Every structure is written in C-alpha cells, then in structure tokens.
Amino acid sequence: xxxxxxxxxxxxxxxxxxxxxxxxxxxxxxxxxxxxxxxLALFLAGPLLGVWIVKGNMASSLTLEVLALSDPYVMLQGLxxxxxxxxxxxxxxxxxxxxxxxxxxxxxxxxxxxxxxxxDTAAWVRRKLGIKVSSQFSRSSRYWLLGLTxxxxxxxxxxxxxxxxxxxxxxxxxxxGMGWAWxxxxxxxxxxxxxSQRGWCGHLCPVGAFYSLLGQKSLVRVSAYNREQCDDCxxxxxxxxxxxxxxxxxxxxxxGIGSLIDEGNCTNCGRCIxxxxxxxxxxxxxxxx
Amino acid sequence: xxxxxxxxxxxxxxxxxxxxxxxxxxxxxMGDTLKTAxxxxxxxxxxxxxxxxxxxxxxxxxxxxxxxSEDEFLGACIxxxxxxxxxxxxxxxxxxxxxQVALGTPYFVAREKPCEMCEDIPxxxxxxxxxxxxxxxxxxxARMGLxxxxxxxxxxxxxxxxxxxxxxVCPVQGEAITIEMxxxxxxxxxxxxxxxxHSDTCTGCGKCEKACILEEAAIKVLPTHxxxxxxxxxxxxxxxxxxxAGGSLVKPDIEHQYxxxxxxxxxxxxxxxxxxxxxxxxxxxxxxSNPLDSLKKLQNQENK
Ligand code: SF4
Ligand code: SF4
Ligand code: SF4
Ligand code: SF4
Ligand code: SF4
Numbered sequence: 001x002x003x004x005x006x007x008x009x010x011x012x013x014x015x016x017x018x019x020x021x022x023x024x025x026x027x028x029x030x031x032x033x034x035x036x037x038x039x040l041a042l043f044l045a046g047p048l049l050g051v052w053i054v055k056g057n058m059a060s061s062l063t064l065e066v067l068a069l070s071d072p073y074v075m076l077q078g079l080x081x082x083x084x085x086x087x088x089x090x091x092x093x094x095x096x097x098x099x100x101x102x103x104x105x106x107x108x109x110x111x112x113x114x115x116x117x118x119x120d121t122a123a124w125v126r127r128k129l130g131i132k133v134s135s136q137f138s139r140s141s142r143y144w145l146l147g148l149t150x151x152x153x154x155x156x157x158x159x160x161x162x163x164x165x166x167x168x169x170x171x172x173x174x175x176x177g178m179g180w181a182w183x184x185x186x187x188x189x190x191x192x193x194x195x196s197q198r199g200w201c202g203h204l205c206p207v208g209a210f211y212s213l214l215g216q217k218s219l220v221r222v223s224a225y226n227r228e229q230c231d232d233c234x235x236x237x238x239x240x241x242x243x244x245x246x247x248x249x250x251x252x253x254x255x256g257i258g259s260l261i262d263e264g265n266c267t268n269c270g271r272c273i274x275x276x277x278x279x280x281x282x283x284x285x286x287x288x289x
Numbered sequence: 290x291x292x293x294x295x296x297x298x299x300x301x302x303x304x305x306x307x308x309x310x311x312x313x314x315x316x317x318x319m320g321d322t323l324k325t326a327x328x329x330x331x332x333x334x335x336x337x338x339x340x341x342x343x344x345x346x347x348x349x350x351x352x353x354x355x356x357x358s359e360d361e362f363l364g365a366c367i368x369x370x371x372x373x374x375x376x377x378x379x380x381x382x383x384x385x386x387x388x389q390v391a392l393g394t395p396y397f398v399a400r401e402k403p404c405e406m407c408e409d410i411p412x413x414x415x416x417x418x419x420x421x422x423x424x425x426x427x428x429x430x431a432r433m434g435l436x437x438x439x440x441x442x443x444x445x446x447x448x449x450x451x452x453x454x455x456x457x458v459c460p461v462q463g464e465a466i467t468i469e470m471x472x473x474x475x476x477x478x479x480x481x482x483x484x485x486x487h488s489d490t491c492t493g494c495g496k497c498e499k500a501c502i503l504e505e506a507a508i509k510v511l512p513t514h515x516x517x518x519x520x521x522x523x524x525x526x527x528x529x530x531x532x533x534a535g536g537s538l539v540k541p542d543i544e545h546q547y548x549x550x551x552x553x554x555x556x557x558x559x560x561x562x563x564x565x566x567x568x569x570x571x572x573x574x575x576x577x578s579n580p581l582d583s584l585k586k587l588q589n590q591e592n593k
Contacts, residue, residue, distance in 0.1 A: 046374065052374075055370075055371055055374040055375070055415075056369045056370050056371040056374060057368075057369055057370050059367040059368055059369040060367055060369035060371060060417045060418075061369065061371070062371060062415070068417065070367075070369075070417055071367070074367045075367060075418070077367075078364065078365055078367055078418060081364030081365070082364070083361070083364050083365040083418065083419070083420075084419070085417055085418045085419065086416070086417055086418065086419050086423060088417050089417035089418055092417060137325075138321050138322075138324075138325050140325065141325050141328070141329075144325050144326065144328075144329040145329060145332070147329075148329050148332065148333045148336075151333070152333060152336060152337055152340070153364060155337065156337050156340050156341065157360060157361075157363070157364045158340045158341075158363045158364055158391075159363065159364060159366075159367070160336050160337060160340040161336070162367070162368055162392070162393060163336070163339065163340055163391065163392045163393075164336060168368065168393065169386065169392075169393075172368060172370065172383065172393055173385070173386075175370070176370050176373070176382070176383045176385075177382075177383070177385050178385060178386070179384075179385025179386035179387045179388060180385070180386040180387035181385065181386040183386075184386070
C-alpha cells in the first residue's frame, strides 16, 4: 500500500493486477477493444476480403441484407434541413434509438466509436508523461456544440457537422479511404495529450453529447454496490473518462444517494470495475441498484 | 447586500462568507457560460462559412443516378456509402478529406469508370435517405449530367474522319447521340459524320466520355446547369406557337403597296414582278431576237 500516489496514478491498474490478476484487471477494457475492432472488421471484411456481412458505415448500414441501422444523430441533422429518410432509414433509426436507450447511450462511445481508442490512448500517454496542465473547458461545451450542429443545417441547408465530425471521418475513413482525415485524428490525439485532459470526448464531442442524452435512463448501469469497501485509492477516478459521474454513487451513502452510477455521461466502459482492487463496482441494472 | 460585499471587501460573518462565495461562483458560472456561448457562435460562423464553400461541386465529377439537386443533396446525403457498396460495377466512391467534392459524398469520374445504367438502379435503391431518389424508376430517366461534344477542334469527326465511337457506345443509342451529316468543305466532296447529343434523352452516364478515342476526351459529361442554356421564360418560337394553335396567332401583314405602272404588280412571296399579259407578248425593242440580224447590221454600216 505504500506506493507514492503520483507513481500509482501513472499505473492505476497496478494494485488490481496484483490482487485480481491481469485478466480481471483488464477484462472490460479488452472486451471493449474486441467489440470496437470487431465492428470495424465486419465492415472491412467486404471491401478487403469480399465477404459482405455489413455494408455502409456507422451513419447507415445494412447487415446481411436485412438488418438496417442508422445513426439517429446524423439523421437528425438531415431532418433539421427538412429532409425525411426512407422507411428503411426510419426503421434503422428506431432500432438504434431503442438499443442505446436500454444499454446506455454512451455505450456508443466506449464500445463502438473508434475515436475512443485514440482518446483513451491519449489519456494513457498523458498519465505516462505525467502531464498535469490542462486548459479548462466547461464539460457542458459539448451540449452547446450539439445545439450548434443542429442549428447550422437549419440555416445553411447543409449537414454542416458531417464535413467535420471526427467520428464519421475516422469510421468512414477506415472503411472507405482516409484522405487527409488522419490529420484530424492526430489533432485530437495531440490535443488530448498536451492541451486538455479528456478534452475531446469529455468536453467537446457533440456525438457523445447526443448519446449521453439518449442514455439518461438506461437499464444497464454500473453500480458501486460494494462502496463500503472503497479504500480511497482514487484509481477509478483516474481511469474514468467522465470522473464526475463516480462521486455521487461512490461517496453519496451519507446523503442517501443510491450506489447506481445513474448519469447519462457514464460510458459503461467498465474500466472502474477492472481497476478497483476492492471490487467495489459491477455491471448492474437500474432495477437492482 | 451591501456595496462592500459586492466589491468582495472585508467579509466578516459566516453567513456573509457563504453568500460571498455564492456570488463569486455565480459570476464564474455566468462568465464561463458567456465564454462557451461566444466560442460556440464563432465556431458556428466558421463552420457555416466553410460549408458554403465546400458545397461547390466541381465539373468533371458526377453524382450517382437519382441524386437530388446539389443543394438538396448536401442536406440529405448522410455519407453512409451504401450506394457505393451496392453498385455492382464498383464505380462510385466517397469523397475523402482533401478532395474537392463535399466530404464523404458519393460521386464518380466518367473517364475512369462510367455508370453502366443498371436497370434496377441498385445504388438509388440502397440509399436510406432518398438523397438518391427512389422515385427514379427507369434508369433512362436519370439525369446525372449532360454529355457535350466540347472540343469541336480535336474531335476527329470534325476533321471529316469516320469515328462515331461515342455514338456506338451510348446506351441510349440513336436517341441521346445521333449522327448528323454535314458537307465536308475541306475535301469538297465528302460528308462529315458529326455526333450530336440530345439533352432530352442523355442520362449523363459518361460512357461516351469514357470511350472517346482521343487522349483527352472531346466529349465530356458536365453538370446539367453548366451544359445547358436557358432562354428567357417569356421567349416563344413563332412557328411552334403557330403549329400549336393551328394557325397564326397574329393578324396577317397588310399587303405592301408598290408604286408600279398600271397593270404591273409585285408578288413578294414567290412570283416577283408580274406584267400585264399583253406586255409579255409584245417585246417592243429595237433589237431583233435573232443575233445574226445584229451582225448583218454591223456589216452594212461598215460597207457604207
Ligand atoms: S465522445 Fe465522441 S469521439 Fe468520444 S467516444 Fe464518444 S462519440 Fe466517440
Ligand atoms: S446505375 Fe448501376 S452502374 Fe450506375 S451508379 Fe447505379 S449501380 Fe452503379
Ligand atoms: S446511399 Fe444515399 S445517403 Fe448514403 S452515401 Fe449514397 S447518396 Fe448518400
Ligand atoms: S452520357 Fe453519353 S453515352 Fe451516356 S447517355 Fe449521354 S450521350 Fe449517351
Ligand atoms: S469518340 Fe471522341 S473523337 Fe470520336 S466522334 Fe466521339 S467525340 Fe469525336
């Protein structure tokens, strides 16, 4: 227990690895990466191997010629122009909406979005380099940006945000060809390391903001069900991309706050579950607490 | 609240301290909000301006069949690439960052791979947003652009040579391109077989541009708005209106009055000068109609 806190923060999973073993200290992290890369692989199997399982990209896709899925946020931007999707499009939106409403909106962030791999890595590099300075944005900036991306189409008649959106840019880039899009990805990587901690995903990205609104009342939630066991090592706060969401559930027992992390911005990434050597957290549901 | 507190000076009691803190945090909150709002507005301005610029669609690139007008298309297409995937000829692509076409939108370059005009239009059928309109039922009704025989100096048909390759590959053959014969003024005795594109049937598929035998195609598919002229909306062609109405819509001209000798009239339609019948018979002239008479006359004069 006598690790200096600064050192410990550079390797927040160290204690968990010692106590629970490497796999249990990385389980959800690995599973997430498998899912994220797996989704990309499904999309890439067509163009690379000629095995057509999923066509299209995250904006809209068709799986095995039957399952149509569409990104409600991108479609909403089109709707702001006054353009209505086809029936397939509408069905696709409905499926995606229901799914994320149930499992947690920002599950999109931690389990699907490829930018998440970039920003998680940036956060890791930042910890390794021990960079502490960070310019402060309000975490609500993303909701302003979300509003902006929905108002701009109204004014210009163009789906403006999709000319910039790093999420679409990266996903489409990997599947259809990058062009200069890698510069944008690199910019976010550098920004997150040197300019602002968790700057992009935690403060600015309107896509994440949209999905956080979807997941306000999701069924699947992380619970600090074992919060009495917390030994204040702080590891969970260090790894969490949205550290603010942990405190009420973990430390709110006196104030009568439940142990469920009931916050739209929790990405259900499960990294806190991995990294806690006291096994304070687990995946739970809204009804179990 | 006293003036002192407002200025944040000498706060004494606990209650006042808390209130002071609240004021400060409210100020900070307002300041932050203002900052964020201004930042957002600036960003919006930047993005909006850029989007206007980025929505110019370069000539030489063509949207897939059924695409809405460019303005509408940019508000409808979500850049999913399903059209690209469902094209059996794999000739569509999505614009990458750094290209001139609006990021992520589908297009093709005719000279590289033209549209094969699939009967079932799979690209449009795949589109989840109707950016490629599902209302397009017959591929012959597609208007992706318009072929223009743009270089009439280099097209070898204009040199009087036989080519007509573009005519022969056109899927709407004999309608979208026809061959018109013109007199070859260089040789003086041959014909030139000139391909002529008709906008009412050309789909803009680009097969002609792809096939043109020149190093750089003489016939090119252009966006329709670049290729087509448009007469003023009030402009009517008299003869068409006359046919439509089944007769002239204006009163016939008053016949022109010529100042001519009595009995003579001028038919301005075909006949020309019309003399009275008797004038035609009697040629009252000093010259005989027999040229030998004139010769004899000359001889007589010399003999004198
Ligand atoms: S916040 Fe945005 S970029 Fe980050 S993981 Fe979520 S969707 Fe992706
Ligand atoms: S009509 Fe056929 S060849 Fe032409 S773009 Fe569509 S799918 Fe491709
Ligand atoms: S399928 Fe439709 S929405 Fe998708 S990229 Fe093509 S035109 Fe755009
Ligand atoms: S683009 Fe050329 S080949 Fe295609 S329909 Fe028009 S004239 Fe014919
Ligand atoms: S193929 Fe080219 S060169 Fe030949 S007639 Fe057509 S436009 Fe002219």
